[in-house]
Amino acid sequence: MQNRQEQISQVVVTAGQMRDIEERIFAAGMPVAALMEKVAGLIARRIQEIYPLFERGGAGVQGCRGAGVQGSRGVGGEITSSSPSSSSSPLLFSSSRVGILVGPGHNGGDALVVARELYFRGYEVWIYSPFSKFKELTSQHLQYVRSLGIPYYQDIEQLPDCDFLVDGLFGFGLERTLTDSIAAAINQLNEWDKPIISIDLPSGLHTDTGEVLGTAIRATHTFCLGLWKLGLLQDQALDYLGKAELIDFDIPLADVQAVLGDTPKIKRITPATALATLPLPRPPVTHKYKEGHLLLICGSRRYAGGAILTALGARSSGVGMLSIAVPESLKPLLVSHLPEALIVGCPETETGAIAQLQLPEKTDLSSFNAIAIGPGLTKDATAIVQEVIASDRPLIIDADGLNILAQMGTIPTLQKRQATTILTPHTGEFQRLFPDIADPKLDRVKAVREAAAQTGAVVLLKGARTAIANPQGLVWINPESTPALARGGSGDVLTGLLGGLLAQVVTKQIAVENIVATAAWWHSQAGILAAEERTELGVDAFTLTQYLKSSILFIKL
Numbered sequence: 001m002q003n004r005q006e007q008i009s010q011v012v013v014t015a016g017q018m019r020d021i022e023e024r025i026f027a028a029g030m031p032v033a034a035l036m037e038k039v040a041g042l043i044a045r046r047i048q049e050i051y052p053l054f055e056r057g058g059a060g061v062q063g064c065r066g067a068g069v070q071g072s073r074g075v076g077g078e079i080t081s082s083s084p085s086s087s088s089s090p091l092l093f094s095s096s097r098v099g100i101l102v103g104p105g106h107n108g109g110d111a112l113v114v115a116r117e118l119y120f121r122g123y124e125v126w127i128y129s130p131f132s133k134f135k136e137l138t139s140q141h142l143q144y145v146r147s148l149g150i151p152y153y154q155d156i157e158q159l160p161d162c163d164f165l166v167d168g169l170f171g172f173g174l175e176r177t178l179t180d181s182i183a184a185a186i187n188q189l190n191e192w193d194k195p196i197i198s199i200d201l202p203s204g205l206h207t208d209t210g211e212v213l214g215t216a217i218r219a220t221h222t223f224c225l226g227l228w229k230l231g232l233l234q235d236q237a238l239d240y241l242g243k244a245e246l247i248d249f250d251i252p253l254a255d256v257q258a259v260l261g262d263t264p265k266i267k268r269i270t271p272a273t274a275l276a277t278l279p280l281p282r283p284p285v286t287h288k289y290k291e292g293h294l295l296l297i298c299g300s301r302r303y304a305g306g307a308i309l310t311a312l313g314a315r316s317s318g319v320g321m322l323s324i325a326v327p328e329s330l331k332p333l334l335v336s337h338l339p340e341a342l343i344v345g346c347p348e349t350e351t352g353a354i355a356q357l358q359l360p361e362k363t364d365l366s367s368f369n370a371i372a373i374g375p376g377l378t379k380d381a382t383a384i385v386q387e388v389i390a391s392d393r394p395l396i397i398d399a400d401g402l403n404i405l406a407q408m409g410t411i412p413t414l415q416k417r418q419a420t421t422i423l424t425p426h427t428g429e430f431q432r433l434f435p436d437i438a439d440p441k442l443d444r445v446k447a448v449r450e451a452a453a454q455t456g457a458v459v460l461l462k463g464a465r466t467a468i469a470n471p472q473g474l475v476w477i478n479p480e481s482t483p484a485l486a487r488g489g490s491g492d493v494l495t496g497l498l499g500g501l502l503a504q505v506v507t508k509q510i511a512v513e514n515i516v517a518t519a520a521w522w523h524s525q526a527g528i529l530a531a532e533e534r535t536e537l538g539v540d541a542f543t544l545t546q547y548l549k550s551s552i553l554f555i556k557l
């Protein structure tokens with residue numbers, strides 16, 4: 001049984017689902033005001049950790065940015081206080097200065113409670129809200145903070161210079177495109193280039209698609225409340241989120257289950273979900289053919305490197321046996337890079353692509369637990385793509401394999417397949433495969449779901465937040481990655497890794513989409529680790545294969 005924290009960290013909700021979950025909590029007796037108090041208290045405490053009071057005049061300066069106190073646009077404040085962080089000798093404190101952006105709904109209410117708490121902790125607090133009508137609870141909080149003497153501005157130009165801002169303009173209640181003065185204010189706030197902590201989500205983002213509704217706050221931190229909102233896991237939102245974290249406010253799992261129920265779920269891949277699928281530990285008594293036999297079909301005279309990278313990705317998976325079909329002329333090259341693999345040299349077309357599969361004697365496609373085809377093939381390798389699609393083997397199709405599949409007619413071709421099929425397109429390949437599915441850039445999760453439903457395949461749509469769907473509508477999203485992976489060849493490595501993993505576990509009653517999710521997670525974690533050690537510029541595809549093998553990844557778990 002997974003613990004609560006692990007279960008909560010997998011959950012992804014839409015605005016509608018979040019509203020229904022909250023409704024259940026309120027209907028069960030939790031007062032709305034009490035929940036707001038609790039949530040905002042957690043936010044205020046987290047803010048104090050990230051931006052502790054700026055301390056002046058004593059030893060051990062612990063403030064976040066000295067620049068905030070000098071060179072200010074507006075009034076700087078100084079108070080003498082014995083705050084919880086003071087030592088026995090009285091110190092002079094200069095409070096950190098916070099601008100609180102308040103919207104008309106409960107996102108604004110959360111922000112006002114944060115304002116009050118930070119004020120009492122010694123921060124210098126200013127409130128900005130251009131609205132004249134507020135929800136009742138929000139209005140009460142506004143009245144109270146004003147009674148405390150916290151300055152309140154309706155014109156953005158009047159808001160004094162701050163060290164950081166807290167964005168409580170809109171949360172999941174945003175329904176319409178932002179225009180006019182509020183849009184202008186958001187643009188102005190972004191131009192100030194101050195750190196901004198967004199409550200729940202950066203104001204202006206669509207909660208489900210991550211689309212920018214006119215304009216949006218560019219946050220440095222996003223504190224997602226209670227459960228991960230789907231929009232925060234969509235590529236188009238990433239530029240706006242900064243560092244995103246979940247503020248868990250103890251939503252009962254029973255309420256989450258009651259709302260999400262049996263409907264297909266969207267889930268975040270976590271280290272625990274990835275680990276559960278890895279073929280570890282190995283049984284003590286085993287042999288190479290029991291640990292999976294993968295056939296890779298890849299490469300051409302033109303794209304020899306793609307074959308090497310795919311093969312190195314497969315090697316990193318720990319697969320028991322690796323066979324690699326390449327054009328005959330590439331055989332010496334592959335042997336020199338992967339001495340342990342069985343290299344199958346195949347007859348070539350005039351252009352140097354694989355013309356047909358020529359397996360060794362006593363071997364046919366049924367000898368393999370899985371096949372991965374595509375990287376570096378060129379579009380001249382049509383015959384072999386047709387042959388493996390017609391086979392009954394678990395199959396991964398990538399790169400030129402996908403382009404050939406698109407020419408064959410994606411949906412009618414795949415509907416005939418009985419065995420497992422996995423497609424791993426990037427956005428361009430996806431559009432060629434599925435020209436009738438609405439632009440995947442606008443809602444990647446919806447697009448990948450439709451693709452899986454139409455083909456009966458598991459579809460992995462590559463991107464900054466790779467999304468994986470099975471034909472029943474279950475979606476996994478990879479919540480962590482690095483732009484260091486945006487380099488030629490890193491997709492080839494993923495195909496090999498996934499192939500090797502699939503060959504090892506396909507017979508173990510593990511859901512195929514879980515295997516795909518684990519490969520995507522492993523690939524990204526290796527990229528993150530490599531980028532930490534070598535910067536985002538240091539993760540070429542070959543280096544990535546070295547990091548895939550790093551045991552640190554699994555020791556971390």
Ligand SMILES: NC(=O)C1=CN([C@@H]2O[C@H](COP(=O)(O)OP(=O)(O)OC[C@H]3O[C@@H](n4cnc5c(N)ncnc54)[C@H](O)[C@@H]3O)[C@@H](O)[C@H]2O)[C@@H](O)CC1
Nearest residue numbers: 035036104105106107170171172173174175176177200225
């Ligand atoms: N009830 C509570 O105590 C809790 C509050 N939470 C907070 O409440 C938020 C949701 O609150 P709400 O449902 O009030 O919604 P929001 O505060 O997100 O925004 C809704 C308000 O904005 C207005 N609005 C929507 N689109 C607009 C536009 N384009 N231009 C101008 N005004 C627009 C609506 O009329 C409404 O007044 C969450 O995001 C979260 O911050 C919860 O997360 C936690 C529990």
Ligand SMILES: Nc1ncnc2c1ncn2[C@@H]1O[C@H](COP(=O)(O)OP(=O)(O)O)[C@@H](O)[C@H]1O
Nearest residue numbers: 462463464481482483485486488489490491492
């Ligand atoms: N900005 C990014 N952030 C995280 N991962 C990325 C980013 N851009 C690309 N990737 C990952 O890098 C890989 C690129 O694959 P692909 O486009 O097939 O490249 P290639 O065909 O050159 O190998 C995919 O796994 C993708 O998810």
Ligand SMILES: [K+]
Nearest residue numbers: 170199201203
């Ligand atoms: K917000």
